[in-house]
Amino acid sequence: MEGRERNVDSNRPRAPSAPRPGRWLRDPVAPILIVAGIFDWISGNPPHSILLFAVAAALLWDALFGGTGGQALPVSASKPLPLPPLPVALTVGLLYAIVVGSLGRYSWPITVAVIVPAAGVLALAWRRSRNPPGDQGRLPATGTIAWASAFVALGLWELAALLLQPSLTTDSPAHPTLSVLTDPALATHLGRSIALFVWLAIGWFLLQT
Numbered sequence: 001m002e003g004r005e006r007n008v009d010s011n012r013p014r015a016p017s018a019p020r021p022g023r024w025l026r027d028p029v030a031p032i033l034i035v036a037g038i039f040d041w042i043s044g045n046p047p048h049s050i051l052l053f054a055v056a057a058a059l060l061w062d063a064l065f066g067g068t069g070g071q072a073l074p075v076s077a078s079k080p081l082p083l084p085p086l087p088v089a090l091t092v093g094l095l096y097a098i099v100v101g102s103l104g105r106y107s108w109p110i111t112v113a114v115i116v117p118a119a120g121v122l123a124l125a126w127r128r129s130r131n132p133p134g135d136q137g138r139l140p141a142t143g144t145i146a147w148a149s150a151f152v153a154l155g156l157w158e159l160a161a162l163l164l165q166p167s168l169t170t171d172s173p174a175h176p177t178l179s180v181l182t183d184p185a186l187a188t189h190l191g192r193s194i195a196l197f198v199w200l201a202i203g204w205f206l207l208q209t
Helices: 001-012 029-040 046-065 087-101 109-129 141-164 178-186 191-207
Strands: none
Touching: 001 087, 029 191, 046 109, 046 178, 087 109, 087 191, 109 191, 178 191
């Protein structure tokens, strides 16, 4: 009987460890989003800044308060997100990319058309991530350093190009930012549709991992 009880107890979902106060200080994502939001704001793009600040605030809240408050979630909460069959997803994604890509760039309709589905999927994925299947182990040092170096290099390039512009709100072909480099492709309906479809494909891949 005692062995059976120990076996049953071992199969019960364990409560996540209590959040540590300094945890958010070791996570660079939220500070990076805050800095990016500040520069987006002073560059004349308040809507994007508000989005970046909102995501940073959500990450900080989750890090400080732990989301679940130290309570174990039911096993049903860890079920994978229900995804449609691949042919259906491809058809819907293609139609979405064509329709939304026809909207004007930087307009409110295309902004809402991107934010609403992205926020919905993010909320579902975030809720599922609060009850992870278990410890996934430490990330490989080589891959972590490589990705971190790439992000830091891109961030420094973006910052240098922004500061070398005639002003923070004036683009410079001599010192292009990432947005300036993508302007020619995203200026057309076809380019925006392709970018949206690739964005959806990446999201689909991440939801299945």
